[in-house]
Amino acid sequence: MLIGDRKFDTENGVYVMGILNVTPDSFSDGGLWTERDAALRQAGRMAAEGAAIIDIGGESTRPGHTPVSAEEEAARVLPVIEAVKRETGLPVSIDTYKAEVARAALEAGADMVNDIWGLRRDGGEMAALIAGTGAACCLMHNRARAEYADFMADMLSDLRETLAIADRAGIARSSIVLDPGIGFGKTYEQNLIAMNRLDELLTLGCPVLLAASRKSVIGLTLDLPADERLEGTIATTVAGVLRGAAFVRVHDVKENLRAARMALAIRREAGFDARL
Secondary structure, rough: EEEEOOOOOOOOOOOEEEEEEOOOOOOOOOOOOOHHHHHHHHHHHHHHHOEEEOEEEEOOOOOOOOOHHHHHEEEEEEEEHHHHHHHHHOOEEEEOOOOOHHHHHHHOOOEEEEEOOOOOOOHHHHHHHHEEEEEEEEEEOOOOOOOOOOHHHHHHHHHHHHHHHHHHOOOHHHHHEEEEEOOOOOOOHHHHHHHHOHHHHHHHOOOEEEEEOOOHHHHHHHHHOOOOHHHHHHHHHHHHHHHOOOOEEOOOOHHHHHHHHHHHHHHHHOOOOOOO
């Protein structure tokens, strides 16, 4: 697939999306990269360590976060998007569920929209924007409450609904990545199930991104704070790649990219087909 002007071999390769939160209250790195120069240095570091995409977010989506207006969110991300594109040349993803912010970000140079509500939040405005611009998109599974009759069947059904919205809007399937939404609308046990059965998402016909970096499922499993979850994150990266993930979204690029490449080598030797 194409993201910006770069081609990604999602059937045979694995790529790291580096997280750059320009927020004061993100659960792991809130406040670290709110200044443009600090954000740019971090983006440069991730690029040097092998990140293929930089994902920039201007509103925390952690549990209990304080929502911000589209205007404030855009003001946080737009200068950073422009600087990161100019200095790194990497594709940039905008992490937002607001079409107004996504539109401004794409105009500022972003190449991809990372929507945590999978086009199901605003009645079609985000879908129309993505279709009209031809941008790539990462569409995540989410629910307001972790209530399911049959967890995996229901999650796949929700994602089929997301894809149906994309189809009706005219978004090309070749521009869509799917994300199981670890930490969103799921219990601890359901997060583990989603990762263990990640390959089932491949039956929907799109590449898969796993975004479990430093999340609470790791903290609860290992009884560790957010800044001590590197090893747990690496374990999720390896599990995800072995089950067919083409992308992993992480804070620690170098370590996770090395682990992902090793897992990919094992997956290739095992003859796993990411085109299921």
